[in-house]
Amino acid sequence: MRLLPIIISLSFSPQAFSSDWLELNNLPNSTEYPTWVQSAYSDVGVLSRSTSDLHINLSDWIAEQNLYVTNPSKIVVFADTIEVPENFNLLVNNQNILIFARKIVGPGTPTFVLGQQGSAASISVIAGEIETPINVLAFQSDGSITRDALTGNTGDGESVVLAGEHYRRTTIDSNITGQMKLATEPFTDIINRSFDMAASLFDTNPELSLDLINWIEQSLRYSGSVVEDDPILSDLYLQTVAFKQFINFSTKESHYVPYLDKVLYQDKYEAYLNAMVAYQAQWDIIQDRNTVIEDKIEAAKLALANIEDVLRAQSSIITQTQSNIDKIGDSLTEVDSQYKAQELVTLDARTTYLVGVENWKTQQQLNAALAIFKAIAEIGSAVSGVFTGNLSGVNDLTEQLAKTPEALEKAKNLVTNIKSVTGIIDSVTKTISGISQLTADIKSTIKLQKISEAMDGFNFNIPTINESNLAWDLMITEIRSNLRYADSLGIKGSRQYLLELEKQVLLGKAINITQLNFAQEQAKLVDLLLTNNVTINQQQRLNDAIEGYQVDTDSFDSIERELSRVLMHFKRPMFVALSNYVQAYEYWALKPSEITPSLNKSYLDYQFDLASIESEYVNALSSFQPAPQDFTIDNYTISSPEQLESFATTGQLNFSIPLEQVQLCSFDRVRLSTVRVFLEGENLPYGKQLNLRVSSSGNYADRYENQDYQFSSNPVSRAFYYRLDDPTTNDVSIITDGAVANKFEYAYFQPTPFTSWNVTLNNFDETDQANNQYLKDVEQIRVEFLGSGIPNGNSCSN
Structure with missing residues (x-):
């Protein structure tokens, strides 16, 4: 079964991967990369010349291939970065040129002259970015001359075809299958080469790594059957999406x-x-x-x-x-x-x-x-x-x-x-x-x-x-x-x-x-x-x-x-x-x-x-000075007539605890073990069992040593059931406590109180409001927070 092709350069002057690509992409020379990206792909024949590499100096490559003299019918140049450092003119007679790159850079302006000897010719350029326009000069058989500039501003590429007096410029958009079928080997090479480079750069330069991956993913997606018919390219596309x-x-x-x-x-x-x-x-x-x-x-x-x-x-x-x-x-x-x-x-x-x-x-x-x-x-x-x-x-x-x-x-x-x-x-x-x-x-x-x-x-x-x-x-x-x-x-x-x-x-x-x-x-x-x-x-x-x-x-x-x-x-x-x-x-x-x-x-x-996972845990425990201490806050109350009326009507109540909440301001790194909610009022029914559900929004704040923190996690949702034994003295018997920490006993997560909370009365009667009339006698809703915090010495007053 076929594996990834690696073809060592056969050109007269092999193009080794050099500092040029690193420099053009603002990377240090010390950047590490796979050894196999160092040698260019090159296929040199009488009828065609093809190359692919991360970096290609287009002026030098044309000179190396002696294209000013030789006349191969197909010229293929694929690279991540093509550099044009100086101006040059190249006659294109009975030839097809295909250029494919993530970007074409450099101050030089290439000019491709088509049909000067009455011959047919074409040039296609597919590039995400073209720094300096590529000029095309077409001599048509009727004596007219057409001047064009390929700028990369339209579609994914452009193609110019000249045959006699017929001149056609077309935009290549979202489908490069036909072009890639003409050059499957260099296409496979540059895509694989660029992918391996993207992977090696992720740690040090994720932005450039993403630029490479975006280009590879789009190129493979737009190549249709070229990818679908090739199991290696199909796999590479899946890897790229991932x-x-x-x-x-x-x-x-x-x-x-x-x-x-x-x-x-x-x-x-x-x-x-x-x-x-x-x-x-x-x-x-x-x-x-x-x-x-x-x-x-x-x-x-x-x-x-x-x-x-x-x-x-x-x-x-x-x-x-x-x-x-x-x-x-x-x-x-x-x-x-x-x-x-x-x-x-x-x-x-x-x-x-x-x-x-x-x-x-x-x-x-x-x-x-x-x-x-x-x-x-x-x-x-x-x-x-x-x-x-x-x-x-x-x-x-x-x-x-x-x-x-x-x-x-x-x-x-x-x-x-x-x-x-x-x-x-x-x-x-x-x-x-x-x-x-x-x-x-x-x-x-x-x-x-x-x-x-x-x-x-x-x-x-x-x-x-x-x-x-x-x-x-x-x-x-x-x-x-x-x-x-x-x-x-x-x-x-x-x-x-x-x-x-x-x-x-x-x-x-x-x-x-x-x-x-x-x-x-x-x-x-x-x-x-x-x-x-x-x-x-x-x-x-x-x-x-x-x-x-x-x-x-x-x-x-x-x-x-x-x-x-x-x-x-x-x-x-x-x-x-x-x-x-x-x-x-x-x-x-x-x-x-x-x-x-x-x-x-x-x-x-x-x-x-x-090993560090265990040592960090131990070190963090010893670093808290002073150590966390248990607390009980039992005087957070909600008594707004509007909120109590809303609770009586809907059986639900929302409230938020800010970092500045006075009852908690003397603690840092505040973590909860239990949340309880009590409905209080002298006229509430004796012996009434109240089944409440207390849940958070999952958006938490905390503080430590004068620095505020924001986190998000899964909302905590816990049941708190109790029986109201004597409403006049608020004596209760807890049936199911609102413990939020026992399920996380050995975990890193405990909720903070600094979030948005929801209280829902499970035995609220949605069908008959008459059964909810006792809620009109709720005079206040009291919330208890039990947990631990690091005393910060702040003086708090109600």
Whole structure:
């Protein structure tokens, strides 16, 4: 079975990989890269000349091939970067030239002169970026001369064909199958060469690595049957899709905290590492220049046997990632439910507020303020509409303000910030849809065409969590400013509407963060599933190649390259595993881990990381000064008539605990073990059992040593059941305590109180409100927080 072709340069002056490519891409000369990218592909014949390399100096190559004198009918130049350092003119008679590159750079201007001797000719240039236009001068048989410049500004490339008096310039757009069929060997070479370079650069330069991968993925996707009919290119496309997702999402900052059991996590990591170590040991023998070819073959056979072990270990990380996705999916459902419940409460507050605005309107003539106040009443429903793909509410809001030009001018920041939030929501929603479709396609039967179609419509332009948070924060700041102004003018209901709208915004913010975490975890799963599939295919190809290897006639380079790719695949799950650990550790210790996820570590480095997991845990424990101490906070109460009325009507209550909450201000690194919620009122029924569910939004804050932190994780949802023995003295019997930490006893995660909380009365009667009348006697709702914190010496007063 065919493996990756590696053809050593046969040109008169071989083009070795040099510092030119590194310099043009702003990389240091010390950059490490695979040895096999150093020699150019070259095919020199009487009728054709072809080359491919990471860097090609086009002026020098044309001179080396003596193309000013010789007349091959086909000229093919493929490279990641083509450099044109100086001007040159080349006569093209009865020849076809095909140039393919990620970018063409340099101050020189090439001029291709077609048909000067009455001959037919063509030139096609497919490049993502052309720094200096390529001139084409065409002499037609009727004596006319056509001048053109190929700039790269239209489509994916351009082609010029001259035959007699017929001159045609066409744009190449989204389909390069025909061109690549004319040059499958250099196409395969440059794509493989660029992929290996992208993989080796990820640790040091993820931006350039992503640029390379984006170009490779698009080129393969646009090459149609050239890729579909070639099992190696098909596999490479799957690898590229996986790696593209991997880079896109792993380079986004993430403060997502997975639920990880430290002991179990170490065991999983160690099992996978041990399987990889055995493979790496054989790879080291193969890489040793002093190893004779017979021993390399034997080592390759042993490495092949280890692939099965690694694939089995890999499945545990796939299972862990799927588990993360399932938990985040449950979280999304939970937060969405809280958001919808809060939306109803906000709508009630909005009604009271609008009545206040109408009453105020009859007394005032501040038209601009009036228009803004009315527009703010529509914000909640407008933002909610975007979550379901409906942008009309936002557009209507802008149009409403536009009717009063002065209002539109005064509210321009508000409009800008609302549009920023709705843009974030729209972008995240589309990304979720795209990656979910891609995941579904991969989980069923991996078909190249389906994945290609999914990638066609998939936009990776997803915001970071910080960008999402900032957009929501700026919007609520503008809303707060305007509603406080409304309150100062005596508009009734504005203060309560602001309170409920703030809660809705916090929950909307939590939905976006949960969606972003969902997308990141799904991207990891897509990468792992595709990589697993490709590794199985590589295993079969390697088995056939090693079994059929002839020492005297075959080159071992192609086997070596495939084995290297397999090793790189094994390291990606290690990267995912370490990333999960680092995020969990930072939440637990409130400081960065010393472990750095990497694709280019040796197995000895990974073993050191394993040892560090235990030592970091111990060191962090001893670093907390003073040590965390247990606390009980039992005086956080909610007594607002509007909130109590809402609870009596809906059986649900939302509240938020800010970092500045006075009851908790004397503690840093605050973690909860138990949350309890009590309904209090002298006239509540004796002996009544109250079944409450207490849940968080999953968006957490914390502080330590004067620094604030933001994290997200799965919402905590716990039952708290109790019997009200004596409402006059608030004596109760707890049936099921609201412990939130016991299930995480050996894990890195415990929730902080600084989040948005939802309380739901499970035995609220949705069908008969008469059975809920006792809730009208609730005088206050008291929340107890039990947990631990580091005393910070702050003086707090009520």
